[in-house]
Amino acid sequence: MSLALEWAASHTTVATDPKTTARSAADLQAEVGETITEGGIGAVRAMELFDEVLLPATRSSEDPMNLAYIPAAPTRAAVAFDTAVSAANVFGGIWENGAGAIFAENQVLRWLADLLGWPADSAGVFVAGGTSGNLSALATARDHALRTRGRRPDRGWALACASTAHSSVSSAARLLDMDVVTVPVDDQGHLTGGALEHELAADERICAVVVSGGTTNAGIVDDIASVVETAHRHGAWVHVDGAYGGAALAAPSVRERFAGIERADSFIVDPHKWLFAPYDCCALLYRDPRPAAAAHSQHAAYLDAIDRGESNPADLAAHLSRRTRGLPLWYSLATHGTAAYTAAIERCLSSCRTVARAIEEAEHLELLAAPELSVVVFRRPGWTPADYRRWSQRLAKDGTLLCVPTAFRGEVALRLAFVNPSTDPQAVIEVLRTTMLEADGS
Numbered sequence: 001m002s003l004a005l006e007w008a009a010s011h012t013t014v015a016t017d018p019k020t021t022a023r024s025a026a027d028l029q030a031e032v033g034e035t036i037t038e039g040g041i042g043a044v045r046a047m048e049l050f051d052e053v054l055l056p057a058t059r060s061s062e063d064p065m066n067l068a069y070i071p072a073a074p075t076r077a078a079v080a081f082d083t084a085v086s087a088a089n090v091f092g093g094i095w096e097n098g099a100g101a102i103f104a105e106n107q108v109l110r111w112l113a114d115l116l117g118w119p120a121d122s123a124g125v126f127v128a129g130g131t132s133g134n135l136s137a138l139a140t141a142r143d144h145a146l147r148t149r150g151r152r153p154d155r156g157w158a159l160a161c162a163s164t165a166h167s168s169v170s171s172a173a174r175l176l177d178m179d180v181v182t183v184p185v186d187d188q189g190h191l192t193g194g195a196l197e198h199e200l201a202a203d204e205r206i207c208a209v210v211v212s213g214g215t216t217n218a219g220i221v222d223d224i225a226s227v228v229e230t231a232h233r234h235g236a237w238v239h240v241d242g243a244y245g246g247a248a249l250a251a252p253s254v255r256e257r258f259a260g261i262e263r264a265d266s267f268i269v270d271p272h273k274w275l276f277a278p279y280d281c282c283a284l285l286y287r288d289p290r291p292a293a294a295a296h297s298q299h300a301a302y303l304d305a306i307d308r309g310e311s312n313p314a315d316l317a318a319h320l321s322r323r324t325r326g327l328p329l330w331y332s333l334a335t336h337g338t339a340a341y342t343a344a345i346e347r348c349l350s351s352c353r354t355v356a357r358a359i360e361e362a363e364h365l366e367l368l369a370a371p372e373l374s375v376v377v378f379r380r381p382g383w384t385p386a387d388y389r390r391w392s393q394r395l396a397k398d399g400t401l402l403c404v405p406t407a408f409r410g411e412v413a414l415r416l417a418f419v420n421p422s423t424d425p426q427a428v429i430e431v432l433r434t435t436m437l438e439a440d441g442s
């Protein structure tokens with residue numbers, strides 16, 4: 001036991017290794033061998049394998065030069081407290097079992113609801129990630145439509161979103177047996193109420209609209225105000241996917257981009273993305289939690305004694321047992337204060353703008369869009385897809401910079417996502433300057 005605790009204590013303060021990365025399962029099998037045996041291999045050997053073989057075969061998401069996908073940058077306080085949460089092992093599904101822990105999670109959810117401009121009776125729950133948050137919110141929307149409209153449309157339900165919505169939205173639609181109606185975006189990539197109007201008027205199956213509060217690929221925030229106005233006029237639920245970008249609600253320099261969110265029906269943000277919490281953590285909020293409770297509450301003989309008048313997180317998403325995964329964020333927020341969060345998010349936004357400006361000014365690079373949040377998308381004119389791949393893999397291998405190719409408006413591009421306040425924009429600019437001048441990317 002002490003081996004694991006000592007490891008956890010030292011790891012919360014040790015810098016991560018940007019070079020660590022995946023190996024094949026066959027390779028790992030050869031080095032690790034069988035660990036699940038009748039007699040056990042003992043804590044010393046298990047810990048040794050974890051520290052020396054298994055963990056080095058993962059890629060650190062926290063390195064300041066990891067700007068691929070959506071990386072992570074949990075505070076040391078949040079990481080440390082995650083260990084405390086594990087040790088406490090609270091059942092966070094119902095108030096009766098988890099009251100104190102749920103109370104603290106609810107204070108964090110209240111902070112988020114205030115950022116959204118939502119009323120006192122709005123409520124939420126922490127789930128594992130954006131995918132399950134989107135699924136639970138859309139299950140609520142579909143259930144609410146059935147209850148309010150009284151019948152399922154003959155051709156089933158549908159949701160509307162832009163093609164830039166995260167892949168988890170179409171995955172949720174598949175699971176919920178809903179069709180996806182793709183709405184064209186404006187020339188800057190925003191879903192707007194104007195474009196939505198036509199789809200909603202033409203298709204009574206649409207019971208939910210998903211807007212992006214920061215697309216993953218380019219950090220674009222849809223026109224939430226016009227979408228909410230249009231969707232509500234047609235009786236459709238509005239869900240805001242802020243898994244990545246929702247953290248920017250706390251940043252005054254971009255808060256205006258989210259105008260209209262105060263009238264949305266549900267919202268998610270992943271604290272493991274840009275709110276400096278460890279995996280896995282998604283905050284799912286409802287402006288009015290009653291439709292969520294109607295959709296998700298589980299009933300069984302052994303559950304009937306639950307006091308439904310209390311705040312029971314199990315009632316608001318597709319789960320029953322749950323870890324109180326909001327607590328690492330709670331501890332870090334309580335420790336550092338919300339002003340430190342605002343400053344850290346603003347620092348990421350500022351780093352992104354600095355790098356975007358340098359890209360715009362660099363003769364050998366092309367900025368593809370001015371960043372709305374903290375993702376910058378650009379290209380290296382003259383490079384082939386293979387050049388991009390080679391360049392990306394070379395830098396990943398030597399731990400210089402993690403940046404992987406993407407597609408943007410039909411062409412191969414690169415993207416950098418800034419969610420780590422420790423990222424030094426000048427270091428990123430220097431890497432781009434020194435490694436992208438070569439014509440072939442080798």
Ligand SMILES: Cc1ncc(COP(=O)(O)O)c(C=O)c1O
Nearest residue numbers: 070129130131166168216243244
């Ligand atoms: C906008 C958006 N929504 C949803 C998700 C899915 O979140 P998760 O990976 O936590 O399931 C992501 C992940 O990157 C995202 O960027």
